[in-house]
Amino acid sequence: MQTSSGGFGYWPGSNYPDAWGTAYASHMLLDAKEAGYDVPQDRLDDALQWLEENVDKRSYNYAEPYMHYVLALSNRGKKGRIKQLIKLMPSEPSGEDAEKLYLLQAALYKLGDQRYKDELLAPDISSLTEQRRYGYSYYSDRRRRALVLNTFYELFGQDARCEALMNLVGRSLSEKA
Numbered sequence: 001m002q003t004s005s006g007g008f009g010y011w012p013g014s015n016y017p018d019a020w021g022t023a024y025a026s027h028m029l030l031d032a033k034e035a036g037y038d039v040p041q042d043r044l045d046d047a048l049q050w051l052e053e054n055v056d057k058r059s060y061n062y063a064e065p066y067m068h069y070v071l072a073l074s075n076r077g078k079k080g081r082i083k084q085l086i087k088l089m090p091s092e093p094s095g096e097d098a099e100k101l102y103l104l105q106a107a108l109y110k111l112g113d114q115r116y117k118d119e120l121l122a123p124d125i126s127s128l129t130e131q132r133r134y135g136y137s138y139y140s141d142r143r144r145r146a147l148v149l150n151t152f153y154e155l156f157g158q159d160a161r162c163e164a165l166m167n168l169v170g171r172s173l174s175e176k177a
Helices: 019-034 041-054 064-073 079-088 095-110 141-156 160-176
Strands: none
Touching (some): 064 095
């Protein structure tokens, strides 16, 4: 579903890339490559280039933190912009803002800036809410916790400090089955 511009469409046959979908697909391609799967480098490069060219477009601000994190995974992050976005976050973020802040802090961490390590090592383990958004961010509290869990694992590997979040996500998935 990769478009000619390098980004990924949300639906088969789409000609227009979706920012969140491109970040997600690129993230999965990076994970697949790291796991030893044969991922065409030119396709991955096209996707990452699309993210680089579109990461700070105002119309994609809902996906910008995730885009920055994926770019940081490939060592293409924009530290200055990430720091600027962190300064703009609410002092006590919740829900989608908490997810955005975690991803931005994680992006800096992947780029060598460890000032937020303590915050990254203490993910939110409060009860899940039923909060959802049906717009382009595809947000839900369950998705937030799963994305934070995955990010935590990518940063720190198996660490006991994340066991409570792992159990929370696991329980929430089994309750919905």
